Amino acid sequence: MGLIRDEEAVLSVLGIGGHKCHLLTFGMEAFEREGDILIGGIFPLHSHQSSDVVSIAFTERPNPTSCHRSVQRQRILPNNSSSEIAKDSFVRVGQNSNLSLWFYKLIQTMVYAVEELNQDPTILPNVTLGFQIFDSCQTVSRALLGTMRFLTGQQKAIPNFRCQRHPLLAGIIAESGIVESRTIARLLDLNRYPQISYFPTGPVTSDGSQFLSFFRTVPSNKFQALGLARLVLHFSWTWIGLLGENSEYGKQGVEVVREQIVKSSACVAFLHMLPLSPNTENTLTVVQTIAESQARVIVAFCGIEVLTVLDQLYEHGVEGRVWLYSESMSHIIIFSNRKALQMLDGSLAVVSHKEKVPGLKDFILRLHPSSSPEDVFIQEFWSNVFNCQWNTSSGEGTDSTHRCTGQESLENGMNSFLSMPGFGLAFSVHNAVYAIAHALHSMAQKEFRGPKKIGNKNRVETHGFKPWKLLQYLRKVSFKNKAGEEVSFDEHGDLPAVLDIFNTRFLPEGNFRIAPVGRIAFSPSRNKELEINESAILWAGGGTKAPVSVCTPNCPRGYHRAHLSHRATCCFDCIPCADGEMANQTDSSICIRCPEDQWPNEGQTRCLPKRELFLSFHEPLGASLAGTSVCGSFLPVLILALFVAHRDTPLVRANSRELSYLLLSGLTVSFLSCLLFLGRPTRSTCLLRPVVFGLNFSLCLSCLLAKTLLVVTAFKATNPGSHMKQWLNSRVPRAVVLWGCLPQFLLCSVWLAVSPPSPEKDTYSIPQAVTLLCDKGSQAAFWAMLAYLALLAGFSLAGAFLARNLPDAFNEAWLICFSLLGCLGVWLAFIPVYLTAKGWYESATAAFAILGSSAALLSGMFFPKCYILLLHPELNTKGYFMRKGKGSAI
Numbered sequence: 003m004g005l006i007r008d009e010e011a012v013l014s015v016l017g018i019g020g021h022k023c024h025l026l027t028f029g030m031e032a033f034e035r036e037g038d039i040l041i042g043g044i045f046p047l048h049s050h051q052s053s054d055v056v057s058i059a060f061t062e063r064p065n066p067t068s069c070h071r072s073v074q075r076q077r078i079l080p081n082n083s084s085s086e087i088a089k090d091s092f093v094r095v096g097q098n099s100n101l102s103l104w105f106y107k108l109i110q111t112m113v114y115a116v117e118e119l120n121q122d123p124t125i126l127p128n129v130t131l132g133f134q135i136f137d138s139c140q141t142v143s144r145a146l147l148g149t150m151r152f153l154t155g156q157q158k159a160i161p162n163f164r165c166q167r168h169p170l171l172a173g174i175i176a177e178s179g180i181v182e183s184r185t186i187a188r189l190l191d192l193n194r195y196p197q198i199s200y201f202p203t204g205p206v207t208s209d210g211s212q213f214l215s216f217f218r219t220v221p222s223n224k225f226q227a228l229g230l231a232r233l234v235l236h237f238s239w240t241w242i243g244l245l246g247e248n249s250e251y252g253k254q255g256v257e258v259v260r261e262q263i264v265k266s267s268a269c270v271a272f273l274h275m276l277p278l279s280p281n282t283e284n285t286l287t288v289v290q291t292i293a294e295s296q297a298r299v300i301v302a303f304c305g306i307e308v309l310t311v312l313d314q315l316y317e318h319g320v321e322g323r324v325w326l327y328s329e330s331m332s333h334i335i336i337f338s339n340r341k342a343l344q345m346l347d348g349s350l351a352v353v354s355h356k357e358k359v360p361g362l363k364d365f366i367l368r369l370h371p372s373s374s375p376e377d378v379f380i381q382e383f384w385s386n387v388f389n390c391q392w393n394t395s396s397g398e399g400t401d402s403t404h405r406c407t408g409q410e411s412l413e414n415g416m417n418s419f420l421s422m423p424g425f426g427l428a429f430s431v432h433n434a435v436y437a438i439a440h441a442l443h444s445m446a447q448k449e450f451r452g453p454k455k456i457g458n459k460n461r462v463e464t465h466g467f468k469p470w471k472l473l474q475y476l477r478k479v480s481f482k483n484k485a486g487e488e489v490s491f492d493e494h495g496d497l498p499a500v501l502d503i504f505n506t507r508f509l510p511e512g513n514f515r516i517a518p519v520g521r522i523a524f525s526p527s528r529n530k531e532l533e534i535n536e537s538a539i540l541w542a543g544g545g546t547k548a549p550v551s552v553c554t555p556n557c558p559r560g561y562h563r564a565h566l567s568h569r570a571t572c573c574f575d576c577i578p579c580a581d582g583e584m585a586n587q588t589d590s591s592i593c594i595r596c597p598e599d600q601w602p603n604e605g606q607t608r609c610l611p612k613r614e615l616f617l618s619f620h621e622p623l624g625a626s627l628a629g630t631s632v633c634g635s636f637l638p639v640l641i642l643a644l645f646v647a648h649r650d651t652p653l654v655r656a657n658s659r660e661l662s663y664l665l666l667s668g669l670t671v672s673f674l675s676c677l678l679f680l681g682r683p684t685r686s687t688c689l690l691r692p693v694v695f696g697l698n699f700s701l702c703l704s705c706l707l708a709k710t711l712l713v714v715t716a717f718k719a720t721n722p723g724s725h726m727k728q729w730l731n732s733r734v735p736r737a738v739v740l741w742g743c744l745p746q747f748l749l750c751s752v753w754l755a756v757s758p759p760s761p762e763k764d765t766y767s768i769p770q771a772v773t774l775l776c777d778k779g780s781q782a783a784f785w786a787m788l789a790y791l792a793l794l795a796g797f798s799l800a801g802a803f804l805a806r807n808l809p810d811a812f813n814e815a816w817l818i819c820f821s822l823l824g825c826l827g828v829w830l831a832f833i834p835v836y837l838t839a840k841g842w843y844e845s846a847t848a849a850f851a852i853l854g855s856s857a858a859l860l861s862g863m864f865f866p867k868c869y870i871l872l873l874h875p876e877l878n879t880k881g882y883f884m885r886k887g888k889g890s891a892i
Contacts, residue, residue, distance in 0.1 A: 030136060030147050031378050033109065035116070037132020040169045041438055042152040043112050044176035044186070045105045046140035047379060103419050105178070106383050107366065108200065109135055111428040112175060114365045115435035125443050132169060137379070138177060145182040149174060149189055171469060172442060173197060173476075175434045180204040180250075187213045194470035196441075198434040201427070203329075203354075204251050215473055217491050219433040221354045221499035221524075223303075226328045227255040229352040229501045229522045230301050231262035232532055233326055239551040240268040240572045243297040245288070245311070247304035248275040255303030255328060269553065269572035271297035280310045289314040292323065298551035302327040306334050312342035322542055324549055325349035332504075332516075347508035348542030355500035355521065357485040359432045367412045384410070387419045433489050433497070441475040448475075488525065498525035505539045556588045560606035563591050579606045582769055599763075601770045612765070616774040617680050617842045617849070624680050627849045634853060634860075635673035641864050642666040648871055653878045656814065658712055658735050665705040665863065671698045672856040679845040679852075688759040688776035693750050695852065696787045697743060702859060703794035704742025706818050708735040710801035713815050746790055753783035767840035775844060792829075795822055814863075821862025828854035 116131045136148030150161065152174060173196030177183045180202035187206065190197045191213055199218040203226070206213055234242055242263055246252030252275060260270055272295055274288045288311050292300065300323055302308055308331055315323075325346055332351050334342055371380045371392060381392040390406035412419060449471065480490040488498060503520035520534030541549055557563055557576035562585050564577045579585050579593035584602035586594075596602055596609035603610050618624045645662055648654050654662065675694045678687050712735060757780035764773035778784045802818035832851035839847045870877050 030144070030151055032148070032151070033113075033133075033135040033376065033378050035113075035132045035376055036169065037116075037120075037130040038169055039126075039129060039172050039442065040132045040134055040152070041112075041116065041172050041435060042149070042174035042176070043109065043133060043135040044138050044145055044148045044174065044182075045109050045135065046178050046182075047102055047105050047109065047137040048139045049100050049102075101379070101382050101386050103383070103386065106379060108428060108431045109379070110366050110369065111359060111362055111431040112435055114359070114362055115432045117365075118361075119435070119439045125439050126446065129442075129446070131172075131439065138182060140179065140182075142182055142185050145177055145186055146189065149176070149186050153189075153193070153195065171195065172438050172472060173469065175200060175431065175438075178202065180206070183216070183218075184213075187216045191215050194473055196438065196469065196472055196476050198437060200430040200434050205254050213495075215470075217434075217437070217476065217495040219430040219437065219489075219497055220427075221501065222494075222496050223251060223255050223328070224258055225496075225499035225501060225524050226352050226354070227258035227303065228262060228524065229499075229503075230255075230303075230326050230328065231259045231266075232522055233350060233352070233503070233534075234259075234263050234268060234299065234301065235266050236532055236534065237299075237548045239299045241271050241297045241299075241551050241553040242268060243271050243292060243295055243300040244273040245300060245302045245304055245308065246273075246275050247307055248277050251330070252276075252303050256301075259301050259303065267571070269570040271295045271553070271570075276304050276307045276311065278307055280307050285310045285314055289318055289320065293318060293320045296551075296553055298322060298549050299324045299326065302331050304328075305330040309334055309339060309342050312345040313339070315345050316341040321345075322549070324541065324551070327351050329353040343506075343514045344508045346506045348540060348545075349506045350519075350539070351504045351506060351516070352501050352522070353504065355502050356427055357429050357487065359428050360484045362428055362432070369412060370408075372408060387412070429483065429485065433483055436481065436483060437476065437479050437489060437491075438472075440481050441472055441479045444475045444479065445472055498523070500524070503534060507540050557585075557590065559585055559588055559590075560602075561585060561590070562593045563589065584609055598765045599772060612770065612772040614682075614774055615768060615771045615842050616682050617845045618682075619680055623846060627676060627846070627853070628680055630853055631673050631676035631849075634676075634857065635670050638666040638670040638673065638860060638864075641860070641868060642670075644868060644871055648878070651871070651878045652880045653867055653870055658709065661705045661708055661712075661735050661739070662864075664739065665702055665859075668698055668702040668705065669856050669860050672702065672852060672859075676849045676852045679849040683761045683774050683776045683845075685761060688761055689754060691776060691848075692753065692759060692778075692784065692787060695848075696746050696750050696791070699791050699855070700743045700746035700794065701739065703791060703798060704739040705735075706798040706822065706859075706863075707742055707794060707801070708738035709814055710798050710818055711735075711738060713802075713818075742794060746787065749783065749786055749790065753780055753787070756780060757783065764840070773840070773842055775842065788833075792826075795826055798822055799826065817863050817866060821859045824858030824862050825855040828858055 112133065112135065116133055119125055119131055134152050136144075136151070138145035138148060152171065154161070174186065174190065175198050176186050177199060178201040183197075183199045183202045184206060187197055194215050197216050199216070199220070201220055202218065203220055203223045205223070206216055206218075244256050244260060246256035256273065256275070260273070264270065272291050274291065276288065277284060292311075292315065302325055304327075308327075312334075323345070327346075327349065329352070332353060369380065369383075371377075371384050374380050384390075384406060385392050388406060388410045390404050390410070392406040477491055477495075480488070483489050487500070491497060499522075501522040501524075502518055503522065504516045505519045507515045507517060509515055517538065519536075519538045520532065522533075523531045525531075536548065537546060539548075540546065553570060553573040554576070557574075561576040561578055563574040565571055565574045579602070582601065583593035583595050584606045585592075586607050593606075599612055600609035601612045602608065617627070619628050642663060645654050645659065645666070649659055671694070675691075675698060678691050678694060681687070715734075759776045759779045762775055762777035764775055767773055798818060799822040802815045802822065804815075828851055832847060832854075836844065836847045836851070
């Protein structure tokens with residue numbers, strides 16, 4: 003027996019003995035109101051001092067985490083940020099309680115929403131909603147304890163057990179901190195109880211498989227980051243600086259902004275993460291980076307730690323920066339730091355949209371401890387607001403407080419509660435309560451059809467009300483709240499975000515003003531719709547034109563970007579477009595090549611039709627050639643007239659005057675044929691050029707060949723017994739001329755029939771112009787024509803050279819030889835130049851060659867004779883020629 007008693011004592015010490023079915027824990031008071039269905043609520047109404055936890059030695063049973071009344075100035079976590087709560091966190095200082103008036107307002111918002119729903123006959127008729135509201139004291143342990151008590155229904159929680167069937171549990175509205183919200187979500191996710199958070203905006207999880215029962219009625223920080231990136235893209239800023247606080251809140255925000263702007267071809271000039279406890283070295287590094295950077299726009303996703311940076315920027319005289327900052331940074335307004343606020347002049351803030359809950363303020367103003375006995379927090383709230391002691395029997399009144407009379411009223415306007423910021427964020431709690439109610443209503447209509455209410459005991463036993471069934475209806479819930487805003491949840495459990503854009507202005511008199519200038523709506527129907535009144539924005543210095551923030555100024559039209567491998571893609575050089583290319587837009591990445599028949603203008607900003615080039619009559623060269631051609635054609639005509647006038651003289655009659663007439667006529671046509679190479683090429687001129695040139699020169703060279711044959715024949719005919727006299731009649735020269743021209747005629751006919759010359763546009767020889775010229779058609783026919791002319795000239799030159807010293811008084815051989823040498827010299831010079839000439843220079847070269855060769859033939863053959871005819875007519879006698887004897891008389 004003694005052994006048994008000793009064993010029981012040991013088990014008792016170890017806590018194993020007895021019949022306890024719960025873990026050792028502590029009770030927790032709650033603000034409760036009965037109903038058929040309960041909604042839980044957890045709010046950090048009080049704060050605590052974490053230093054007490056460190057003193058626990060576990061040598062005795064530890065005390066529960068308490069909510070101390072000693073007040074200290076606290077910093078609200080950035081991922082829970084709101085300008086309203088930030089201000090409220092400092093209202094606590096100097097009061098006789100650390101109760102948060104702001105969170106008490108949220109508690110009363112939940113009470114107000116439940117009362118509204120109970121009075122609404124269209125939502126959950128015949129069902130009364132109740133609630134249990136717990137104070138987490140901004141600690142994870144108390145938040146978990148309140149959750150366990152709500153789930154188990156016991157002051158001392160029995161995990162995984164609920165020891166009473168009624169009332170039913172719909173879900174919990176909790177919590178304000180992201181850490182507390184995650185912790186509660188892990189517990190509720192085990193049994194799929196819905197949780198709607200009303201305040202944390204930070205990332206809950208990156209894994210979609212966790213927290214499937216978690217929802218929230220405040221926009222995620224991700225939407226603020228997307229909103230800031232949307233503004234960057236709207237104003238075409240491409241060189242951006244990023245600042246974030248070194249926390250989960252800052253890291254997520256900066257990463258989302260960076261990802262979005264890089265995706266849209268903007269670049270990050272610098273990125274700095276500010277420590278939560280700023281130090282001088284880090285601050286000066288950030289300030290130096292901002293001062294040296296060309297980025298004029300800085301996106302800040304941080305909290306009040308940016309104050310030191312702004313102060314140092316002011317001290318270093320760094321101005322002209324535009325700040326785009328998230329909601330948590332807007333809290334620095336409450337510090338009234340003139341230097342910091344002055345640095346934010348002309349900046350833009352993106353904050354979540356807030357509306358006041360209709361009727362909530364009147365409801366709160368009617369509060370009184372005597373009318374709300376179940377409210378376990380109202381007496382402390384009353385004492386806090388009116389600086390009095392409600393519980394007078396406790397004897398805790400001091401010199402600084404007095405007893406509450408009960409006659410105080412929130413409606414008299416003489417209390418700190420009414421001087422606090424508005425009721426904007428209260429809608430997140432109101433929406434959360436209504437979301438659960440609408441989900442319950444949809445569930446009641448589909449799961450529990452019939453006249454009985456879903457809270458009926460028999461109905462529950464029959465159908466088994468399960469909280470996890472409520473989740474599918476909560477995910478599909480969609481309604482409009484009292485402000486007319488759409489309330490629904492996306493696949494991540496978030497509401498469609500609506501963000502307000504505010505322009506911060508530092509007025510000359512030292513006041514700091516925030517003016518609304520736009521809104522960004524994130525919803526399935528409107529995507530990322532941006533509404534902004536740019537004319538209402540006052541940038542730094544009072545200007546209304548948005549500043550420019552780029553690494554490299556815009557490349558003007560006519561230039562293109564040239565990116566450097568060692569620099570960011572937004573940093574580039576502006577390179578002029580190459581010849582034949584243009585850029586008609588600023589910041590062109592490439593230049594566009596103009597079509598074949600076009601060429602860029604001087605600035606290379608657009609393509610214009612290419613100017614047409616041809617040997618025009620109006621150009622100096624064309625006019626000179628035309629004048630020379632016409633004037634040159636008069637000389638053969640004058641000489642012909644002179645020869646006709648002296649046709650019976652020995653000089654003219656020598657070597658067939660008919661050939662001389664024919665040669666002079668051919669030379670006249672030859673001079674005039676030069677005109678065919680001038681002016682715009684047409685089909686007619688292109689066809690006439692080779693025919694006139696080839697046939698006319700064949701005629702001239704055939705005449706010279708006939709003259710050469712006459713010289714040789716005349717000499718042979720003087721020999722005794724020679725039969726050559728029969729070749730001295732007029733039919734022989736004509737036959738020579740005819741047969742000399744016939745092959746050229748046949749060649750030109752075949753040429754024109756098979757592959758005739760035609761007008762052509764050359765767009766390559768001179769890139770900036772279109773050269774109009776005549777395509778030769780058949781190159782073989784062209785060179786065959788020249789070869790035939792060379793053959794005729796060669797025969798004539800050879801015969802004339804051999805007959806130059808024949809003893810004939812009428813010998814023209816030396817004149818023929820001289821003129822052909824001049825003609826061949828011109829053509830030998832013409833061929834290489836012609837082969838290398840491009841465009842209209844080709845026509846000019848041909849015209850020079852025709853004029854030169856015609857002048858050589860004319861001057862070599864007829865100028866000496868004209869000299870005698872005009873200046874020395876006494877030499878033009880038969881007697882003179884006969885006296886010359888041997889040698890060439892002419």
